[in-house]
Amino acid sequence: MTRSTTAPPRPARRDLVKAFAASLSGTSLEWYDFAAYSAASALVFGHLFFPSHDPLSGTLLAFSTYAVGYVSRPLGGFVFGRLGDVLGRKQVLVTTLLLTGISTALIGLLPTHSQVGALGAVLLVLLRFAQGVGIGGEWGGAVLLSSEFGSRRRRGFWASAAQVGPPAGNLLANGVLAGLAAVLPEQQFLSWGWRVAFLLSAVLVVFGLWIRVRLEETPVFRELQAKGEQAGAPLREVFTREPRALVAAILSRVGPDVLYALFTVFVLTYATQELGMPKSWAVAGVMLGSALQVGLIPAAGALSDRLGRRAVYAVGAIGAGAWPFVFFPLVGGGSAALLVVGIVIGLVWHSLMYGPQAAFVAEQFSPALRYTGCSLAYTLAGIIGGALAPLLFTSLFAHFGSWLAPACYLGGTCVVTLVGLALGRSR
Template sequence: MTRAPAPPRKDLIKAFTAALSGTSLEWYDFAAYSVASALVFGQLFFPSHDPLSGTLLAFSTYAVGYLSRPLGGFVFGRLGDTLGRKQVLVITLLVTGIATVLIGLLPTHDQVGALGALLLVVLRFAQGVGIGGEWGGAVLLSSEYGSPERRGFWASAAQIGPPAGNLMANGVLAALAATLSREQFLSWGWRVAFLLSGVLVLFGLWIRVKLEETPVFQELQRSGTRAAAPLREVFTREPRALVAAILSRVGPDVLYALFTVFVLTYATQTLGLPDGLAVLGVMVGSTLQLGLIPLAGALSDRWGRRRLYAVGAIGAGLWPFVFFPAVGGGSVPMLVTGVVVGLFWHALMYGPQAAFVAEQFSPALRSTGASLAYTLAGVIGGALAPLLFTSLFAAFGTWVAPACYLAAACGLTLIGLALGRSPLPHDDGAHRTTTAPAQP
């Protein structure tokens, strides 16, 4: 089977922009919730005489957004392999955006009691479903327009979304916290960040609806080689690929939760730093990641994904044992530097990650496989990480327990890399010729 001709460069740039903008907007929504969980949701929706208990409950709803991701991965991943990558990405953007706007309109515990917390959990669940279906499609949207030889770089478009969204969310909430009194911020200021999502979603939809389907999926349609039952086929035909992809994601997810979510609670409640200063390190680190992630993706095209990925995992596993002693005195410069370095190790893993995960699966099963790996790893890693970090710190009263937890997560990532494969540039064509035709 011959490969489809390469698309015009302008289409490749449009695909890169669509993947980047869409994931940035969806991660803005997700990150706004994450920051609000650390700063205000415990007090507004889960009031308690113990601030730490309120934070634990707020982080429990944070986990719901991860636990619901597999549903989005199962549903939208399958649709990406049967209906196409583009259509799925329009739906997922709407689901996440609408849920986020509604969070900004929620009544608090003082207004409606426990109903406010219940509605918050439901909307957080919807956010997770949208994110669960977004990642796999966004990765394929950009990577399947580009050449396999540069897949590390092109696939990184979707990976830039989380730090970009996190930067926007932290920036908006930090600006609100700095310009408003604490009473104003708790009363209505935090809502602005969530309501702003409505405007951002319209922009993302405008870009995505104008884009054509990926050349790889168009070729699968023409050749009749789309999978008949992609969910079943991933588990029966490519189980090792699924396990490798899942484990490869655990370390980066846990590391990201430490340096973008738990660090806010640690800085404010343990070190006694103001809210605005606590998010400074996250903002600086996220800004640098905007360049580091695509650079790491490009380097993986030259040096090999698993090699670069492993360097990041080893550095990430060791860094907390340096970070926590360094910031114990409450130094803001040390905190900012520590978070920046932590997110540097994350970039070394996150840049090659999209291409590594996608390359584990054949083209006809790629949307389903990548989405399942992304969402199932989120349950193991990111969903429980803020809660476990907070619980471990509360139980042992020392940073050593959270640091050991991250080191163990990075160990799982190294196992996933060892199980994974390093495909050659021509694998797309080879896979396409061996994929069984869909049944009528």
């Protein structure tokens, strides 16, 4: 029997490396924006765009624009996920990178309330909405860009490129902000220094575009085109033909998102307000853990190629669900060293889930529906997981006055993730 002429040739290793870099650059931009916007909302946006006699009210209004970025992500998942399955991965990913990057850079050029009144706040919200739309279409395509170039036997490793974005983006954003705060007087930082952090995102956009426009379409999509097997209505087909895959992918993502919120967001408040420790120690733990994750996440993805996605993912979920019941008593004595160690171990459990996650989610869907399915799973899980987790952690702790409630909440979401793994299919 002769080989089919429509089968794509095996990609050269340089194409695999370029696909890995293209995927990593996009998600790094996303999480660079995430970290920079979070800090700016707490430090400067309330004063500059939502002035009020009550500083807390201004800060809360600033954080409301932060939430807009989560609310708009499903729209990006619906729009760009569909286009990615109809037009191709590469073309859509160039668009999402431009949309996210330009919106982020424009925030650094916005006039403030003192210059244009309420118009500044309106523009900030619109740009944040545009960021969310672009980000909603970025993750699914970034996963496919690297995984569909890589071999099936090493898909866990190649797909993990998109997962390295969060720690890389956090490290980059915090490094830039820390550097600006160190070299600029406070008045200059509030006046113009904060803008530099947003304008620098243009560097990542240029680098990402340079790689993506030079990269060919993925072999999987080229084969779909050659056979004429692209989905005609991918949104409808995901919900009607592959609902179990969508549910499994969404549930599998909830636990990791909630765990990440605990050990990168809530822990900062807990360490300072409950333990009375300097915030710098908690930040040091997050930074050290993020630095380790840059290597641990691809390692966990590669391990899932050998042991199976669900096995590695499940070990991480079980460890993540149990760790808060060790972590909170461990740091209760106020030891800074134990706080740092506890945060790092928490992010190690996260790496064991996050490394195989991209490949696991992509493998739930048929090739013709992968971009749509991955995008919907990412954005919908982000709302019920990462978007609500910091608020729920804070509310539960305030209501019950004990770490047990937040720990049980995280444990419950890890059980949800295990259910998603059980519902999902193996590669």
